[in-house]
Amino acid sequence: MKxxxxxxxxxxxxxxxxVELSAIDKQPVAGPVAIRSFGIEGDMVADTKHHGGPDMAVxxxxxxxYAAWGEWLGGxxxxxxxxxxGENxxxxxxxxxxxxxxxxFRLGTVLLEVSQPRQPCWKIEHRFGAKGMVKRIIKQHNCGWYYRVIEEGMASAGDRLEQVETGHDEWSVARLFAKLYxxxxxxxxxxLEEIAGLERLCELWRSKVRTTLDT
Structure with a gap:
């Protein structure tokens, strides 16, 4: 897949x-940019409790x-x-x-690994000024996802994102998100037991599933 x-x-x-801050308002960067274990150089997060870290680097x-959202929102x-x-x-x-x-996935000289779906939050609705977006994401499973960085390197717009290895092939991002949300x-x-055993799923999500199993 490319x-x-x-x-x-x-x-x-x-x-x-x-008074709350957010870095959801992102802009395209020109030319090659370094992608490190913490994310794309120059990108930051405001809420370090819920965002950022190696498992949410990119x-x-x-x-x-976008087209379906445009229809739903009326443009x-x-x-x-x-x-x-707010995607990178x-x-x-x-x-x-x-x-x-x-x-x-290989992107430029960077090697990325899909680590988790994105958990939707109120900031999307506030950014668009529209209620019901989180509910629609949960129903449609169009949540987006995060990568962790396996190999740091350089990438730029116009590069190909090429899948070079399949992970847990029975657990697409859409299926996992649907099962949990x-x-x-x-x-x-x-x-749930299978999800808890997904070695490449971020530990935070696996821990939450283990807690659910223990209750």
Whole structure:
């Protein structure tokens, strides 16, 4: 699987909701950029409790979803440019149904590994000024995902994102997200045990599933 990356995007914390800061407003970066274990150089997070760290180094949200969001929202200026959803990687041709937990992707000289789906939060609705977006993400499973960085390197817009290894091939990002967030697809105990055993899934999500199994 190969797709061309339209833009790599970075952002700095800015006032977002009163005194609260957020770096969700990201902009495309020109030319080659370093991608380190902490993320793309020049990109920062404001809420270090819920964002950032090696398992959330690089965020990818499919451009494939933009058209449907435009119809649902009745149009929106944010959808006319990259990183409407605060993503670092802006590309079309790959979605949550195509990507598995633990898949490896080469981007430039960087090696990325899919570590977890993105958990939707209120900031998306605040950014777009629209209620119901989180509910729709949960129903549609169009959550986006995070990569951890296996090999640091350089990448730029126009590079190909190429899958070079399949991870947990029975657990796409879409399926995992649905099982843990969508009440219509609630995981069975057997599925929860399987999720807890996914070695390439980030430890935070595995720990939450183990806690659920123990209750």
């Amino acid at each position: 797709v061309v990356v339209d833009a790599l995007c970075i952002g700095q914390p800015k006032p977002f909701n009163g 965020h990818h949200y499919p451009r494939d979803h 929106h200026d944010l959808l006319a440019r990259p990183a409407a959803f 990687v802006h590309a079309a041709g790959i979605t949550e149904a195509d990507v598995h937990i633990g898949d490896h 969508d009440p219509a697809h609630k995981a069975s105990r057997e599925e």
